[in-house]
Amino acid sequence: MERTNNIFPTLSLLALATALFISILTEALPAGFLLLISEDLSVTEAQAGQLVTLYALGSLLSAIPLTIATQSWNRKKLLIIVILGFGITNFMTAYFLSFTLILIARFLAGVFAGLLWAMVAGYATRMVSDDKKGRAITIVMLGVPIALSIGIPLGTSIGQLVGWRLTFHIITIVSLLLVIFICLKLPNLAALEATKKNSIFSVLSIPYLKSILAINFIFAFGHNIFYTYISPYLQLSGNEENVD
Template sequence: MRTAERTPSSSSSSRTATTVTATPPNGKLPLLALLALATAVFITSLTETLPAGLLPAMSGDLGVSESATGQTITVYAVGTFLTAIPLTAATAGWGRKRLLLTSMAGFAVANTVTAVSSDYALTMVARALAGVAAGLAWALLVGYARRMAPAGLEGKAIAIAMAGIPVALSLGVPAGTFLGEVLGWRVAFLAMTALSVVVLGWIAAVVPDHPGQARGARAPMLRVLKVPGVTPALFVTTVFVLAHTILYAYIATFLDHLGMGGSADLVLLTFGIASLAGIWFVGAHIHRRLRALTIASALLVAASAAVFAVFSDSPALVYVAAALWGLGWGGVPTLLQTAVGQAGGESADAAQAMLVTLWNVAMAGGGVVGGLLLDGLGHFSLPWSVLLLLAPVLAVVVGARVHGFPAKRAS
């Protein structure tokens, strides 16, 4: 929905004019601006997951155990889900470009402090700051991409911006891990700082500004839950992400139990390449096929879990399962954020803030639930739990045919 449509009629004409001129007049997507957003998404995703590949070196320098160092990922997620909703409400009146630049500056500062710190407590504070910056960014980026797109191309714009997620997982983490092994883990985080500085200049140069909400137009954050379609879309988001994380967080352990621990990097590479294909396909068809693509994504991930559960004694079929998983999951962030944004309408930013919060809660919950299942029922319980959780996901998507995941695209 256009910002001009979200602004009350009493708003100044200059505010409306700013929004209109920011939309490409030739009906084409502003690729340079969208790629800047994709790079911001890449920074957000990679900053969160980079410590996973650098834990041994980080723990040695910080003088703590690897499990304690692993909490640098947890505190990032905690910083995000604790602050996304209140900060989005507090900054609702800010210009969107100012807010985006602020969040990217937060990443630059947090990654710099992480790179130079030799104190565990200071490192944890820096990682929490990065999580706060992520909360601001995630609540902002999807709506920003939608507003920059001509009518009818919003889904493609979001897909381009969200491409930073699979690129970070499939290429960024392995590259950051390699850089850390060759030059040291601190260099890997300093490289993230350098990329943040580059994207700050990129955003300043090519990304158009959009006004925030006028004070009279702001509704209480929780009121968005009463908007038809928002609650089912948020439910699907929470449960789908929980199901995915239960298996993804422990995929290396799962593969090790199958005797394929030495092939974990190749299995994840297969997942990552298939994810890129998935997000490309979703970006090409989301404008008219949001509902069908969401159902197809859930079915592909379910098929992957079924193969992992039943046919994991065949290494070849394990790779097939990884490919199905990536193909199904790659476009899910775009699909779910688009569904929540469209359902939210004039309260899209508030809905996105709730999505960010629930997404991170589901990720944290997936790690906890997956660990309990692994210890209590064994590694085969992980793919079976994914199948169990995807059943209500499919039921809600199929049932929300009027609002949330509509059978007919809104005009």
């Protein structure tokens, strides 16, 4: 049942924020470990950077088609599958010794990320009344800045102390704990009902949308190029130990 009563579901929304937190950590942590991964797997720094690229590619290719394909799925069950997917792929990243297998794991992690980002805001707004939807989305999206400002520096620091693989094992454990919480506490939301379908071209015809998408693409492109290779950049000035 959808929860739209007067009780604001703070804990449930924080669970969704944690899911985004895990997503951002999974995506960005290889950047902090680039030199360690390169040495451990005997690959170049450029090749190690493909761990981020494959994650992004998985999200790019899967987000729209899988969102459409799973539209009739129960939202809670789909969310559980997605979080379990993060747990499994992060375990694979930590466990595999083959660079190729780790790349496959990273691609699959990106696939789950594409699904998560497509559904999380809708899940949040369906748990609250109309006048609280903005507040609900704000709480859920807190997972992103917390991951970027605290999670990634802390994870990078832990990885430098005890090894990058253990950090991904920790994310696996957090993912499994989150699955348990979701099973016990999150409301069981039914599948979405498709009332109207719009083609991609009709959506792109919305005024100013193409400009907004272009600006977002340029920003994300530049940002990802820089942070993915921040470790080699700092190495040039002898500051590779301060990447965290």
